Amino acid sequence: MTRRGRRPLWSVVMDAVLLATLLAVGLAGSVTAYRSLASRAASQQRELLNAMGQSVVGAFDLQLVRAIEALQVSAQMLSAQGPPSREQFQRHGAALLGESSTLTLLEWQPVVPQAQLAEFERRAARELPGYRVVEPQAGPAGDGFIPAQRRETHVPVLHSWPETGAALGVDMAFDPRRMRSKWLARDAGSPVASETFGLIRRGQTGPAASGFAVSAPVYRTVRPMGVEARRAALTGFLAGVIEVPELMREAALRADANELDLFVFDQDEQHRLIYSSAGSEPFRADAHDTTLSVDVGGRPWQLVLRPRAGFVGAGADELPLAALAAGVAATLLVALAVARSLAIRRRLERTEAVLAEDRKHLTNVLDGTGAGTWDWHCDSGRLIINERWAEMLGRSREELEPATGATWQRLCHAVDLVDANAALQRHLQGEADRFSAEFRMRHADGHWVWVQSTGRIFERDADGRALRLAGTHMDISRRKADQQRLQDDARALEAANRQLRDLAILDALTGAFNRRHFSDVCLAALAGAQRGQSVALCMLDIDHFKAYNDHHGHQAGDAVLQAVAQTLKGRLKRSTDALFRLGGEEFGVIFSAASAQAAQDFVGQLRTALQALALPHPHSAAGIVTASFGLAWWAAPTPKLTPEAMYGLADEALYEAKRSGRDRIATRCFEAGEGEVARSSC
Numbered sequence: 001m002t003r004r005g006r007r008p009l010w011s012v013v014m015d016a017v018l019l020a021t022l023l024a025v026g027l028a029g030s031v032t033a034y035r036s037l038a039s040r041a042a043s044q045q046r047e048l049l050n051a052m053g054q055s056v057v058g059a060f061d062l063q064l065v066r067a068i069e070a071l072q073v074s075a076q077m078l079s080a081q082g083p084p085s086r087e088q089f090q091r092h093g094a095a096l097l098g099e100s101s102t103l104t105l106l107e108w109q110p111v112v113p114q115a116q117l118a119e120f121e122r123r124a125a126r127e128l129p130g131y132r133v134v135e136p137q138a139g140p141a142g143d144g145f146i147p148a149q150r151r152e153t154h155v156p157v158l159h160s161w162p163e164t165g166a167a168l169g170v171d172m173a174f175d176p177r178r179m180r181s182k183w184l185a186r187d188a189g190s191p192v193a194s195e196t197f198g199l200i201r202r203g204q205t206g207p208a209a210s211g212f213a214v215s216a217p218v219y220r221t222v223r224p225m226g227v228e229a230r231r232a233a234l235t236g237f238l239a240g241v242i243e244v245p246e247l248m249r250e251a252a253l254r255a256d257a258n259e260l261d262l263f264v265f266d267q268d269e270q271h272r273l274i275y276s277s278a279g280s281e282p283f284r285a286d287a288h289d290t291t292l293s294v295d296v297g298g299r300p301w302q303l304v305l306r307p308r309a310g311f312v313g314a315g316a317d318e319l320p321l322a323a324l325a326a327g328v329a330a331t332l333l334v335a336l337a338v339a340r341s342l343a344i345r346r347r348l349e350r351t352e353a354v355l356a357e358d359r360k361h362l363t364n365v366l367d368g369t370g371a372g373t374w375d376w377h378c379d380s381g382r383l384i385i386n387e388r389w390a391e392m393l394g395r396s397r398e399e400l401e402p403a404t405g406a407t408w409q410r411l412c413h414a415v416d417l418v419d420a421n422a423a424l425q426r427h428l429q430g431e432a433d434r435f436s437a438e439f440r441m442r443h444a445d446g447h448w449v450w451v452q453s454t455g456r457i458f459e460r461d462a463d464g465r466a467l468r469l470a471g472t473h474m475d476i477s478r479r480k481a482d483q484q485r486l487q488d489d490a491r492a493l494e495a496a497n498r499q500l501r502d503l504a505i506l507d508a509l510t511g512a513f514n515r516r517h518f519s520d521v522c523l524a525a526l527a528g529a530q531r532g533q534s535v536a537l538c539m540l541d542i543d544h545f546k547a548y549n550d551h552h553g554h555q556a557g558d559a560v561l562q563a564v565a566q567t568l569k570g571r572l573k574r575s576t577d578a579l580f581r582l583g584g585e586e587f588g589v590i591f592s593a594a595s596a597q598a599a600q601d602f603v604g605q606l607r608t609a610l611q612a613l614a615l616p617h618p619h620s621a622a623g624i625v626t627a628s629f630g631l632a633w634w635a636a637p638t639p640k641l642t643p644e645a646m647y648g649l650a651d652e653a654l655y656e657a658k659r660s661g662r663d664r665i666a667t668r669c670f671e672a673g674e675g676e677v678a679r680s681s682c
């Protein structure tokens with residue numbers, strides 16, 4: 001058995017391909033959108049960070065440039081005026097630091113050859129008692145100062161503003177790293193920043209502040225040209241100290257306001273971290289970092305800005321993710337909807353296939369049964385019929401279109417239409433489960449076709465009223481003909497049986513009951529007598545009938561017998577009265593009579609009727625056919641009476657009538673006696 005409504009393999013594969021394509025396109029689109037948005041968001045974030053970076057750089061760059069310019073101008077001024085006195089320097093320093101918030105300390109660091117060191121110290125001590133050129137003590141102690149070691153050139157701090165905490169006397173030459181920027185400045189003729197280092201404060205406690213110095217060269221002449229000339233003319237350095245935290249204060253505030261952490265690196269010092277707004281946390285590179293390069297007094301610094309969680313653009317990468325999630329969700333939803341619609345389509349296809357198979361099966365069944373179909377729309381009266389419906393009547397469907405209920409009524413036999421309509425009404429009114437009727441319909445040839453129509457309501461309106469009925473027509477003409485034939489045969493059989501029965505109990509010549517049936521009727525009469533009905537038996541025999549036969553012939557004798565029987569039968573009154581031909585020319589009449597007199601009167605009437613026939617009989621005393629009558633009458637009840645006794649007693653009375661001269665009535669009347677039939681004459 002094949003599975004009904006099974007889908008072909010190619011259809012299943014096509015559906016799977018469609019779903020897979022949909023998913024692939026949807027997911028690829030979502031990923032592309034995500035990438036595009038993510039790239040845009042990243043670029044926007046970068047741009048934003050760059051703009052903020054510029055703002056952060058701007059916060060210190062301008063101050064730095066101004067401070068350096070101020071140093072340059074001051075250095076040129078000193079170059080023109082010669083080395084400053086302590087008082088001059090302090091005045092100048094106070095003015096310069098008053099204008100610049102960036103510079104925290106200003107120092108005059110003259111260049112002192114070894115040979116002039118002692119003289120230099122002596123002169124300096126005049127202004128600042130106890131002044132000595134020193135250098136920080138190396139080693140674990142690290143916080144003490146010792147006299148400067150012998151070196152070719154010393155660069156001690158002679159003046160400082162402010163003096164508090166200044167490294168007065170400290171020979172900067174002790175540290176070649178510090179000197180590198182100074183020698184560069186000397187050769188360049190312009191200020192150069194040093195690398196950062198712990199600021200030296202004499203007498204200070206606690207960790208040294210991180211800072212750097214911008215050293216501006218001071219010459220004996222203003223603007224010596226060329227490196228050699230500058231080296232020869234160098235008298236010292238005007239060094240402005242800048243504390244990194246102080247320099248970065250405004251920048252850090254701006255970064256913080258924008259939820260950014262700021263890290264500053266000196267790139268010349270193996271990328272050393274010189275400032276961090278994030279405290280003492282060690283720096284680790286992050287994908288979101290934005291880096292800016294800044295020139296700080298000739299030194300390349302690198303500023304790294306790192307967005308914190310609250311950064312204005314921090315949520316930028318959430319949008320692409322949300323778009324990706326929405327795209328994937330939308331793709332899955334669409335795929336789900338498509339899968340669902342494909343499943344519904346598959347179910348529909350299966351149902352249609354099953355319906356088509358059922359329809360085919362139904363058509364085969366209808367073809368096999370030869371049934372016509374009809375579908376009646378009650379409101380419009382429209383009747384939809386199939387080809388077979390029309391074909392049954394020797395017509396085509398086109399010929400009958402448009403068919404209506406009236407088409408059916410017109411073709412239906414007027415007599416059968418009444419019953420058919422009644423059956424239809426019974427079904428419409430709910431008295432019958434279905435409509436079923438048999439009726440004749442007019443064939444195109446003119447003859448009638450017997451049709452059996454069955455159907456039922458299959459569509460109703462909201463009130464339960466029938467809207468459509470449908471059913472079938474079957475040609476039952478052959479069955480009807482067979483039924484008719486059977487009915488005819490049954491009737492013929494019944495007639496034959498009746499004839500046979502008549503033959504069995506009737507006398508063929510006269511039509512009276514025969515002798516065989518006499519006993520049965522006697523028994524019935526006796527049963528009636530036992531219920532209280534008195535019974536009488538009259539036997540009669542035609543007088544001198546032999547002579548009649550002899551004279552008129554046997555055939556004429558038969559005619560007399562028939563005439564006598566006819567006359568006697570005509571006189572019988574009740575259905576229980578019966579005439580018998582008991583033999584030859586002898587007849588018997590069983591009848592009921594309430595009294596002996598009534599019985600005698602009745603028999604007298606029979607005799608009179610025979611005489612009235614006046615059949616000529618030349619050998620009869622009366623000249624006409626006569627008969628002798630023997631009547632026996634029994635008063636009810638008659639418990640002991642038998643058919644034989646009845647016959648014997650009537651026969652006895654007949655014998656008496658013959659013997660006493662014929663053409664007369666002899667009677668025996670019996671009243672019921674104790675235990676036996678009493679005999680009497682009347």
Ligand SMILES: Nc1nc2c(ncn2[C@@H]2O[C@H](COP(=O)(O)OP(=O)(O)OP(=O)(O)O)[C@@H](O)[C@H]2O)c(=O)[nH]1
Nearest residue numbers: 542543544545546547549553554555557558584585
């Ligand atoms: N035509 C005709 N004659 C019959 C039939 N049956 C009996 N008979 C005749 O009836 C006659 C009876 O004669 P009988 O018995 O001698 O009596 P009867 O001549 O009538 O004389 P009674 O009875 O003494 O008056 C016979 O001749 C029979 O042949 C019959 O069916 N048809």
